[in-house]
Amino acid sequence: MVTLGSLITNFYKDLPKNIINPELNLPQQLSEAEVQLKLEGLANSNTIYSKNLSFLGAGVYHRHVPAIVDHLVSRSEFYTAYTPYQPEISQGTLTAIFEFQTYMAELTGMDISNASLYDGATSLAEAVQMVTRVADKEKSKVIVAGILSPNYKEVLNTYNKGFGNEIVYVEELEEVRLETDIDALVLMYPNFFGQVIDHSVLIDEAKKKGIAVVFCVTNPLALMLFKSPGECGADIVCGEAVSLGSYPSYGGPALGFLTTRQDLVRNIPGRIVGETEDANGRKGFVLTFQTREQHIRREKATSNICSNQGLMALRTTIYMSYMGQTGMLDLAEDIYRKTEYLKEKIAKLNKFVVDKNVNFQDILIYSKDVEFSQLNLFLKKKNILGGLDLCELDRSWEGCYLLAVNEYMKNEDIDLLVSSIKEFIDG
Amino acid sequence: MVTLGSLITNFYKDLPKNIINPELNLPQQLSEAEVQLKLEGLANSNTIYSKNLSFLGAGVYHRHVPAIVDHLVSRSEFYTAYTPYQPEISQGTLTAIFEFQTYMAELTGMDISNASLYDGATSLAEAVQMVTRVADKEKSKVIVAGILSPNYKEVLNTYNKGFGNEIVYVEELEEVRLETDIDALVLMYPNFFGQVIDHSVLIDEAKKKGIAVVFCVTNPLALMLFKSPGECGADIVCGEAVSLGSYPSYGGPALGFLTTRQDLVRNIPGRIVGETEDANGRKGFVLTFQTREQHIRREKATSNICSNQGLMALRTTIYMSYMGQTGMLDLAEDIYRKTEYLKEKIAKLNKFVVDKNVNFQDILIYSKDVEFSQLNLFLKKKNILGGLDLCELDRSWEGCYLLAVNEYMKNEDIDLLVSSIKEFIDG
Amino acid sequence: MDNSPIFEKVEISNKLSSIEIAPQLKRKKVCRFPDLSESQVARHYTKLSTLNFGVDSGMYPLGSCTMKYNYKILERLASLPGFLQLHPFQNDADCQGILEILYEIELYLCELFGYSRFSLQPSAGAHGEHTGLLIIRDYLKKNNDDRDLVLIPDSAHGTNPASAVMAGFRVKKVPSDKWGNVDLDKLNEVLSKEKVAAFMLTNPSTLGLFENNIIKISEMIHENGGLLYYDGANANALMGKIRPGDMGFDVCHLNLHKTFGTPHGGGGPGSGPVGVVEKLVPFLPGPLVSKDKEYKWQNQEGTEIGRIHGFHGNVNVVIKAYIYILLHGGQGLKEVSEKAVENANYLMNKTREIIDLPYDRVCMHEFVVSAEKLKKETGISALDLAKALIDKGYHPPTIYFPQIVHECLMIEPTETEDKESMDAFFEAFKDIVAQAKASPDKVKAAPVTRVVGRLDEVKAVKEPKLTFFAK
């Protein structure tokens, strides 16, 4: 029962009399039962599609969250704790973050990882600013190459208002020119269109010129199959891991991550956990390299990060432990096969051009004749959640449509989508 | 991942060769994601009504289950444990059952309680057989007086096939005759029609004649307001507590209980927890009076109960602790007021006769002109879950209809029901 | 103390309702319930939970209880509102999803165990026994057969005789031979003398041994005119390997809360479905689910024994078992049993190095060892060993059951244990046996790591305190 006795005190005597105890127009208290009814009603006012008929992706996927993940994070020792400032009483969280760092480092093929960032978009902004620190400059010059989410671009620009780096966006990879004043080359992998592109030529050139290479990965599952950023030569990897053990949840909370080389550790933004031992030689874990952080370094900190996305990192850690190498590989292969299957089927439709690149999970489709917003309404009537009408995000993407597969789908579900699209275009 | 390597062994060499390894027609293994989709589909094939528009009760109520209950019972130390045979490693369960016994004893106004029985119906059957043991007879003669659920009656009769007691059902209380060969008088409180009846005259007579008095309580919340069975003079109280912290769940798991006088402890069926201490004088709890039980007494046991409804008892315990005396009283008063409100409103309708008794939560309505099964279909179209058409359970109850209120309802919801009924009868 | 009941926490208030109710109906006795904040409640029961031990806490080799891992997806899906909020009096049209599940799992169980139909009403194993024996009772009655004796082996679980008596039968024990099998001579003897209604058998027995003579026994019982009852609480060894129906058992109950991985809940809720061969179908407690265009409940034609549960049994537990079956599939269930047997044999073959194995045979899902010799040598009993295992971080095995093995410990690792954890358990056990010989007093003092040490059970009975307010 949420009941707190009211009381009369003079604890508030220092407060300015003329503005104390304002009349406020706020709702009446509801009982738990009333709140439950109300929220159930609100939840039902959102339209949720069967997961096997949800073809929306673009960085957030309807991926199965194993029940064990929800079960374990619901233990109050985990989810109600604070940031693990007192290590002896927080070994649960700290050990798990250490595991998280290990998983992310392994998956991206890098040496080390931080403990999380707010989301993929802010991780990109933090990564770019990390480049400036690594370059030991006031401001750096950075090329962001390839297709990225307009939202990521916007966040990067917002953050950059304070940083003042020079950021050049080059959508067409062929147009990238690596002048000598460039500090970093940022690549999308897979990119916003789900394309997995071989950047080796560009990267070789960057390496030769001493330009840092940053990878931004919004679908890290792909890295089970495709060359890891580490193998590609990345110096910093940032991205989004919400789809490894967490829910779409209307976009948040998500899970930004950042991995890098061991020698760049002092430039990392956010928390880091390291192993050490106690006086008796027992191993244990602590927050470390804290002199980078705001509570010690204050205005000279690598970032202002304090609370990060701890519970999401725990979710991903448990997810990866549950999936294991075998489970992760199987899932990635399953997604890849379904991606291929959907591409094949769409390619057979009139009026559509299908992406010629290698795709993973997201598939770019082009048609100059189809009204995608209308198509989506048509699909909704069949209880299908259609793809993303890309021109709503960026006018230059007119005629582009992004579909995503997921593990809940069977071939029949994909066939149903394709036949429904056909029905729509046939009128 | 549910994967278990297959293996070739000769562990099964003793099994008869001709019937080993049969060909079986069983489903293929599904992944967790597939199972989730399938079960979500099945759950959605059930029709669930908004709780404030669910007027079905009759022993199972749409009562709010506070989130704290679900949270705490989902701790694996509780819900995956076995019956607490090893007390030192089971003090969590044992302390909670001790609390459960205390809550049930207090609520029913009795001295002691067992640790649970399967459900209300079987608790009634066990209570009747307990009478036989208390009377120290081979078979006893019992009057079951008043309105009881036909399902309870059927279960009592099934159990009695093995017991062979003489059970006489007397629906009209005025017709009860307490002959001297009667061993027990069983009373329903509140009865199946939600009526709370003053049985004091009958009980006085029973007491005088040395007849045991058994109360069967299927809505124990009522006991917060109405004279407890203990105050009424009951010797044994049995019943159903599913509505104190558990879900309707299509009728099971439910929570049978049994409380009684201290001196009858050796006649109780089922588990009992008691307080004791260790060698250092630390208090602790153990399963006790085990010489009553099957694993020790075998064919002379008071019952065959082994697994009971432990987790449901834990749910009720947490529920009661959360509600507290204040919360339980407030809830009981709220339900009583809504009961009165609905009665008042129905009384104003043509064609309906409303019960003149005191009611709690369930309300009996009579009409010889209304087809209640049709009414329920009509209500369903308005997303209202109507009441119980009693003649479907017992033909002698033609024209009887049982409605129940619950705490989710506002007066508007009740008004909506009543106006919808009016709309139906007005055609 | 961490295990203090919640009633100690705060002052009990004295409120009664002030609502208007006729005085002769009004409650006057105050309920002594504490009024607490949610935070206080959360802390109290969170603390209590830490005094418990579940299958996620560590190995739980409690024999005859099949403490396998409980997949979390069972909890998630069985708790969907479409299942939890369903009222048992809703009409069949509203309940098609749940009815489909009940219909399908019945088919699966029939196929897996070799029966014509199952009733899902019984709430636990003992409840299933009771139901099964009432079916036998009514069947015999219908045939005007006055058989009234139920035989059970001397290794039988306590619920067997108790259930038989509840169903109106007399009970007689049949001894086991030195291999743990039923002593066929003794069985013959009693069959020739008594009016045997049924023989209740657990196979594998509670010794964890497969009954070698099961086909012979089945013939003997049936030729004698009785029925064979299968206590299927121990079915974890045999899924997909052999079917009780094929072995000749006429009636069978299962413990879904063992074999089908539904959690034990600290003592239930379980589910104990009862399956029967064709001739006994009319006696199953009604209603059963049938499928036409829609699924619906159908009562039998007046022959059934009648309901054994107020509604349809522990439906939510049945849903979990259904999920368990889907998660494994037919082949997977078979592998479960094979792995359970493999694990038990692995652990048995290690454990026999340190303690006596009374039956030197391949075991099924579990095995029993005896501390009788150890006790003679060191004074350390099965109970002492069990308590010492607690201090090593294990839930103890079942002890003193079955009663025919002295100082018995019954060990069931289940298929969800891995080699490393069984090895670690064995090492712990070995340490304790060594300590029993070196310094038995230390073992006698166990457990010392829990909130309480060994509790005085005699005092609990002699000075009973069964509620907080009992003086």
Added chain:
Amino acid sequence: MDNSPIFEKVEISNKLSSIEIAPQLKRKKVCRFPDLSESQVARHYTKLSTLNFGVDSGMYPLGSCTMKYNYKILERLASLPGFLQLHPFQNDADCQGILEILYEIELYLCELFGYSRFSLQPSAGAHGEHTGLLIIRDYLKKNNDDRDLVLIPDSAHGTNPASAVMAGFRVKKVPSDKWGNVDLDKLNEVLSKEKVAAFMLTNPSTLGLFENNIIKISEMIHENGGLLYYDGANANALMGKIRPGDMGFDVCHLNLHKTFGTPHGGGGPGSGPVGVVEKLVPFLPGPLVSKDKEYKWQNQEGTEIGRIHGFHGNVNVVIKAYIYILLHGGQGLKEVSEKAVENANYLMNKTREIIDLPYDRVCMHEFVVSAEKLKKETGISALDLAKALIDKGYHPPTIYFPQIVHECLMIEPTETEDKESMDAFFEAFKDIVAQAKASPDKVKAAPVTRVVGRLDEVKAVKEPKLTFFAK
């Protein structure tokens, strides 16, 4: 060891995908992930959880963190599939329920704190600060104002200066006076010399003290042409009592994960909404929710600072805060604050009996004490006291913050603590102080009850091992 990482448990397999992919795109480096059973995973993380301490484990008086009880209904309802499964690119028509919540909570926050609009995008308090300061930056820029200095009090939280720098400002500290208030003379001095863009203030300050001169300060800043920023991480003392908007703060961020009872998650996710006065509304990061016939996302007209989050912030945390508000209602929130303040004063007035209270004033939601004198006398530091409290079953208070109080302990009981638990905490604290005097070595050895003792933080940096496979 119980805190061994999962990678120690089993052999790592060496598999790579065998799927057909162009060689130049194909991964060759194996992911060293263990392959485990669900049971192994369950046991590992269940065990890890027991090495942690949450608000349900006991009192957690971590100052400036507002570790109040987290009502379980928040978790249940925010986890409804209708919220969790919603994709952020679904169109507004599909999202009316969630948009209603975001719309309504924005209204509530505006009313409660006195602002025109709030952005819900920031994911934490620091993120909110960053956002708020970027708003100030763009506002000044729009007005061609070249102010570039942000003032912060010397007691400020570390995120304040770090955020200011991230937003492109210089930072300067303003000292506090002996009452813990801002030193007005010093403030005047800096205002007359520097181009002050904004003053970031926490009120109550991180000392737990209400800034007596807030109205005066507001006048000074505004007359000088700067803006006043409210770090609302400490809003738990003032809900319904006084509004930062009314005190003159132009921008305000809140920590929903403190004041509004959403769980801290072991370090997030939080939510740090930013509220602004009318003139700053055009600069809020878009889009914002508007209501017409339907709810919809609406972008501002090109003036906004731009998105600060990939989508709409930590929406699920916002839902929980919304539920928290409904559960309490306007009056209830006020009572929360009153009770939080009452509790802090109660505990302060006990605690000052045993340790120095540097500011002898009524406190708000928390208070700080200093172990400086104790350390001189006994050698026992704030850190030692904190570690000793762990052994008594408590989470320690915040230590060494704010930096202006030497050997500082910052204690915040919150409103969900009851008198009994605060008394017990005080007694434990008292015991430790007594022990510090009697046998300081014992205190220095703490904690001894946890899986590890004090850990060597220097070694962690000198010999960094940041992943399991790092050599």
